[in-house]
Amino acid sequence: MRKRKGAGRPTIADVATQAGVSSITVSRALRDPQKVSERLRGRIDKAVRALNYIPDTHASALASSRSNVVGVLVPSLTNNVFADTLRAIYDALDGSPLQVQLGNSRYSAAEQERLVGIFLSQRPTAMIVSGIDQTPTARKMLEDANCPIVQIMETGPDPIDMMVGFSHYQGGRAAARHLIDQGYRHIGFLGARMDPRTTRRLAGFRSALEDAGMFDPDLVKTTTTSSSVTLGGVLVRELARHRPDLDAVFCNNDDLALGALFGAQKAGISVPGQLGIAGFNDLEMMEAACPTLTSIRTDRYGIGRHAVNMIHAALDGTPPLQKVVDLGFELQVRQSTDRTYRAT
Amino acid sequence: MRKRKGAGRPTIADVATQAGVSSITVSRALRDPQKVSERLRGRIDKAVRALNYIPDTHASALASSRSNVVGVLVPSLTNNVFADTLRAIYDALDGSPLQVQLGNSRYSAAEQERLVGIFLSQRPTAMIVSGIDQTPTARKMLEDANCPIVQIMETGPDPIDMMVGFSHYQGGRAAARHLIDQGYRHIGFLGARMDPRTTRRLAGFRSALEDAGMFDPDLVKTTTTSSSVTLGGVLVRELARHRPDLDAVFCNNDDLALGALFGAQKAGISVPGQLGIAGFNDLEMMEAACPTLTSIRTDRYGIGRHAVNMIHAALDGTPPLQKVVDLGFELQVRQSTDRTYRAT
């Protein structure tokens, strides 16, 4: 007789034999202890410990056609922005049986599509994906997936299922308006990577400046390389050298803003006296910096928490009436854009 | 006859019917296309696309008693240190069929133990776990797991299986020696969270100062709260107020060091003139800061890459002769500990 060897690990049947009950009783005792009498439960727990039994997720998922995986796709693990959202997702899932399966799409729509396929092959309980710019194929797969889907970090008119985020366009616009209101007149833009979200921030920035009749494409400095503090310093110095009339910069993110501050300091440009600086996201360090740095605060933690709440609601059969949630943003005005500020 | 409904998705059998072949042929075509004639392969591919077939990972893993999951346990997702290592792991696994399953133990050994159990229930191909301080139960589970295990970020005498990292004790010692050599005499220590690794850095720091007859417990300022730039600023100012003779600080990590720089600037303490600052890890921003910040460079990316290489080797049946790899560290001396430096 042919035989398969398996992994050699103890199975539920081994536990059942040891405890003198049937497999299904062990299965029940492990999944829902109340369904089994206290006497048997004790025997089963003992057998589990004696054998070092660890249940097999795959067998369980196959038999019940249900896994406990929530697939989460983010474009970067290095970026603090997503770290905060991930932390919220982990926190919100704490205590539930659901497990996060994390995927890193590296800011590539093609890679996101590939990962969507891989993740769906695990029959996840739900999916959380970053952004609204999925490929048509990825979108189709997600629509067919038959599980709650939440797109995060952005809002848009056409959710696959649910959506929670904010408008990057409006965020960019608000930052630009603030700099204009502060009296800056030659306002530059520093941008890295230029993924869809940062591109929309630039669009918002541009529209505000155009409304004020102040947009100057020559003051927009972007690169497709990935963002870093170092890069912020490089870009601001290049721009300031090229355009000595530059009096403020809106940085696409806080790393660039911090780098711009350092770059200005190294070049002997006083902040905010000669150069105003505003960032985006309001990471923790912005308040700590010297001078403190103006930024657009985004609720990254709230986005993660909200996404999980929406998933729980959908799984409970009470899908939210509002499929698209905009958590907005908040301008944090600090010393780096305060023209009356004088360093001590 | 009783019947189970499954998830209603197309199965490999549906594809087989559509293509006019048997299920096993479809299975082969998908896993190893060369085993199937070109003619059938074409028909099968067509059927897969027509049905939007997505293979079921769980069924596959159950049948083959082999999953394609590499479980990775880190204590934090927010900490850039682990982000770099994770990026390396993702990069090194790119192109292989292996998938990362990421767990966040939140700096808790108990949580790490819980996650080890959950991860092993997926019968992973390999496991990567942070640190060497597993609970006895977790250690036992990993030893029994029958798959390659790599402990990362640290080195120690007694690997579960394999290990790659560096000595935090020596790192702390090297930082302290450098400050002593620079002529600093009242050297403080700023530490947050104080997990096992940061504790060992402190031990190394202490031993170097003791060797020099300079250790002063009053200059050690630690907290168990988590690290942040803001906290670095708070701690350095408290310590400087309490001990005006303080002339240098070794910060447990770079966030604290950056915060210490800002805190000193806000308090009107010049760096490095009145206060030397050294950090740990050498994140990218250290070189960009103004003044540039001294740090102990650790090869976080290398650790991740190396861990994956060790796993591949073990899976290929050629386990590395050297089970414990020490990638060391490198002191990066910069302006913040250069007593001859004068700000421009």
Add this chain to the structure above:
DNA sequence: TAACTTAATGATAGCGCTAACATTAAGTCA
């Protein structure tokens, strides 16, 4: 006390895939 509910346990048949063996048709070599 008959008819009926409830609680606790068990027997059986899949879930969707692949390992192991089986078969067929074609080429290969002494």
Add this chain to the structure above:
DNA sequence: TGACTTAATGTTAGCGCTATCATTAAGTTA
């Protein structure tokens, strides 16, 4: 030319668990 390899495909029986349908014993109602 017959014994033998090789390549391509198929048949069957699980992998370890749980959904579904029994079954049994005990309590509950009219």
